[in-house]
Amino acid sequence: VAVGPGKPLDNxxxxxxxxxxxxxxxxxxxxxxxxxxxxxxYKVLREDDVLAVIG
Structure with missing residues (x-):
């Protein structure tokens, strides 16, 4: 997995x-x-779409 900076919040x-x-x-x-x-x-996913982290 490659990871972005995170999710921007309303505040x-x-x-x-x-x-x-x-x-x-x-x-x-x-x-x-x-x-x-x-x-x-490449598969691009939202973090909410991840069901589990393995290994």
Whole structure:
């Protein structure tokens, strides 16, 4: 997993992500969006779509 800075909140602050770079995650079959760049397929998810962190 690659992780962004966190979720912007209404009060202007940012809630840090509970995920760390390198975490392996399980997500629902229809969660997120798939993108291709330079022949590599990427899955982009919201943190709320992550069902579990494994390993």
């Amino acid at each position: 202007g602050s940012v809630r840090a992500s509970a995920l760390k770079v390198g975490d392996k995650v399980i997500y629902g079959q229809y969660a997120g969006s798939t993108y291709k760049a330079d022949g590599v397929e």
